[in-house]
Amino acid sequence: MTQVTSGVQDTAIPGGGAGPDLRVDLAPHNARELILRNPILAASGTFGYGTEYSGLLDVQALGAIVSKGVTYRRRRGAPMPRIAETPAGMLNAIGLQNPGIKGVIAKYPPIWSRWAVPVIVNLAGDSVAEFAEMAAILDEVTGVAGLELNVSCPNVAAGGMFFGCDPDLAAEVTAAVRAATSLPVIVKLTPNVTDIVTIARAVVDAGADSLSLINTLLGMAIDTHRRRPVLGNLMGGLSGPATKPIAVRMVYQVAGAVEVPIIGLGGIATLEDALEFFMAGATAVQVGTATFANPVAMPTILDGLSQWLAREGFSSVREIIGLANERVLARAAEAQ
Amino acid sequence: MPQQFIARVVHADPVLPANTIVRLAVPAGVAAAAVPGQFLMLQSGGRDPLLPRPYSIMRATRAAREGGEEGTLDLLVFTGGRGGNHLAEARAGDPFPILGPLGNGYAIDGRMRRALLIAVGHGIAPIIALAESALARGVEVVMLVGAPTAASLLPLPLLPEEAEIIVATADGSRGHHGAVTDLVANYIEWTDAIYAYAPETTYVALRETLRGYRGARAIPPVQAAMERSMACGMGVCLGCVVETTSGLKTVCRDGPIFPLDALVLG
Numbered sequence: 001m002t003q004v005t006s007g008v009q010d011t012a013i014p015g016g017g018a019g020p021d022l023r024v025d026l027a028p029h030n031a032r033e034l035i036l037r038n039p040i041l042a043a044s045g046t047f048g049y050g051t052e053y054s055g056l057l058d059v060q061a062l063g064a065i066v067s068k069g070v071t072y073r074r075r076r077g078a079p080m081p082r083i084a085e086t087p088a089g090m091l092n093a094i095g096l097q098n099p100g101i102k103g104v105i106a107k108y109p110p111i112w113s114r115w116a117v118p119v120i121v122n123l124a125g126d127s128v129a130e131f132a133e134m135a136a137i138l139d140e141v142t143g144v145a146g147l148e149l150n151v152s153c154p155n156v157a158a159g160g161m162f163f164g165c166d167p168d169l170a171a172e173v174t175a176a177v178r179a180a181t182s183l184p185v186i187v188k189l190t191p192n193v194t195d196i197v198t199i200a201r202a203v204v205d206a207g208a209d210s211l212s213l214i215n216t217l218l219g220m221a222i223d224t225h226r227r228r229p230v231l232g233n234l235m236g237g238l239s240g241p242a243t244k245p246i247a248v249r250m251v252y253q254v255a256g257a258v259e260v261p262i263i264g265l266g267g268i269a270t271l272e273d274a275l276e277f278f279m280a281g282a283t284a285v286q287v288g289t290a291t292f293a294n295p296v297a298m299p300t301i302l303d304g305l306s307q308w309l310a311r312e313g314f315s316s317v318r319e320i321i322g323l324a325n326e327r328v329l330a331r332a333a334e335a336q
Numbered sequence: 337m338p339q340q341f342i343a344r345v346v347h348a349d350p351v352l353p354a355n356t357i358v359r360l361a362v363p364a365g366v367a368a369a370a371v372p373g374q375f376l377m378l379q380s381g382g383r384d385p386l387l388p389r390p391y392s393i394m395r396a397t398r399a400a401r402e403g404g405e406e407g408t409l410d411l412l413v414f415t416g417g418r419g420g421n422h423l424a425e426a427r428a429g430d431p432f433p434i435l436g437p438l439g440n441g442y443a444i445d446g447r448m449r450r451a452l453l454i455a456v457g458h459g460i461a462p463i464i465a466l467a468e469s470a471l472a473r474g475v476e477v478v479m480l481v482g483a484p485t486a487a488s489l490l491p492l493p494l495l496p497e498e499a500e501i502i503v504a505t506a507d508g509s510r511g512h513h514g515a516v517t518d519l520v521a522n523y524i525e526w527t528d529a530i531y532a533y534a535p536e537t538t539y540v541a542l543r544e545t546l547r548g549y550r551g552a553r554a555i556p557p558v559q560a561a562m563e564r565s566m567a568c569g570m571g572v573c574l575g576c577v578v579e580t581t582s583g584l585k586t587v588c589r590d591g592p593i594f595p596l597d598a599l600v601l602g
Contacts, residue, residue, distance in 0.1 A: 046573065047572060048570075048571065052571055053570060055337045055338065056339070056340055056435075076584060077574065077577070080564070080577065081564075081575075082574070082575045083565050083567050083575035083576075084565070085385060085386060087384055089386060090386060090567060092567075094574045097574050097577070241383040241384070269383065289386070292567040292568040293380065293386055293387060293388060294379055295340055
């Protein structure tokens with residue numbers, strides 16, 4: 001079997017243990033490293049700051065946690081109503097309600113620094129300078145393992161998706177953050193673009209260690225009784241199982257075009273869903289909305305993944321990355 | 337602390353055209369931990385409908401059973417909505433994944449002797465739980481029960497016998513013709529505390545009534561339940577916030593019970 005990514009050297013990292021090797025490297029070219037014990041991550045905005053679910057599942061057993069989106073100043077967020085259920089999915093327009101970067105730093109990194117699970121902070125700046133400033137502030141904060149740049153939030157008036165829709169702006173944000181910190185930098189891409197591959201190439205060239213995709217799809221629901229949009233923000237981001245085929249397609253396209261690790265997300269609720277993303281070319285996956293529907297979705301997928309790999313004769317999860325993606329397979333064959 | 341567990345349906349009794357009382361067998365610890373005003377998130381177990389549904393706990397019991405203890409929780413389920421039917425149509429033994437108990441619940445002061453409970457519509461379910469809990473502590477309970485019509489009232493034998501019950505219907509088909517809040521003034525001097533589970537319009541009227549009180553006694557404190565659409569139930573998604581005098585609070589985790597004084601009502 002072909003090992004299609006080679007970031008994790010089997011001798012370099014302790015903790016493999018019995019059973020299939022689940023470790024993945026999300027920043028193979030970064031000296032500060034972002035090597036995860038397993039490829040199942042909690043997606044931003046669906047797991048708070050990691051503390052909220054601690055009584056319900058073994059948070060430390062996850063691959064990593066991505067924090068709720070953090071802005072420079074505190075934000076009240078969007079008007080109510082903020083959520084609406086849709087067929088096999090949900091719309092949300094929370095509007096990045098958060099206590100601001102100083103509020104987050106005062107409360108959570110001291111907790112995170114005692115954890116085995118790495119915490120990645122999701123940053124949502126409203127200017128290039130603000131992204132860079134927040135990255136610089138977090139550079140030396142103990143307990144922060146990496147950054148995920150939210151250049152793709154559909155629910156805020158200034159910034160957010162604006163940066164993620166233009167390859168030059170997305171690259172500018174990435175380069176500014178890259179210059180401000182040596183932390184591993186993941187850029188989270190929006191699907192609300194004509195050609196996601198162009199954006200992906202631009203941010204990789206600008207220094208992104210890895211990419212996560214997709215953020216939510218801009219959508220809308222109308223309350224026909226009130227004859228008004230359901231959401232206070234009028235539009236919101238669609239997530240959940242309904243989005244999965246789009247996310248798989250985009251992961252497939254991007255993984256075929258760039259060489260950095262891809263973190264796939266969008267509607268993953270089961271092992272089968274996760275396997276689709278790995279085979280499309282994702283090195284790791286994030287689980288988001290599924291946690292609302294079933295708080296133990298992530299540990300269930302993780303257990304299932306380990307058993308599936310063993311049953312199918314794989315010794316490492318890295319062996320299944322891109323199995324359904326000709327370009328990824330061809331690139332791996334070339335590298336050998 | 338909430339738990340994730342599988343509940344089994346004991347029985348389901350249709351009590352109204354659009355409401356069924358479902359009794360669930362749950363771990364004894366869950367029933368023991370449940371506080372009136374707390375709720376459960378019933379998960380669909382599938383992709384559509386996707387999100388879990390919140391249900392207030394109407395009654396929690398524990399019973400000795402062979403080899404240990406068993407708990408039950410009663411829920412009042414609305415069968416007209418997307419997501420409620422699968423529960424109302426369940427048969428004895430059917431499993432349902434559940435997260436709970438969630439939220440803060442009503443607080444009962446140990447020195448309280450008299451309590452006025454206000455329930456409008458499906459708010460009757462958690463108010464029954466509260467009434468039974470208060471009565472068990474020797475508190476004298478008056479329940480003001482509001483509904484649009486007599487036909488939409490929960491049958492009164494389902495309400496605790498020891499409580500005094502006063503009914504108000506919007507169309508006058510039973511009890512007082514009008515709103516429950518019309519009746520509150522009679523109890524301001526009698527009660528030590530007011531507990532409510534009602535729409536926000538009721539709270540606005542209640543606040544007006546209390547502000548209009550000119551008597552000598554201190555205005556009794558009010559604990560009021562809020563409702564919002566929810567996704568997570570854990571204070572994480574921030575989909576269910578309400579405005580309070582100390583900023584935005586989540587209904588699912590900071591609430592659903594708030595001091596009426598703290599609520600900024602629209």
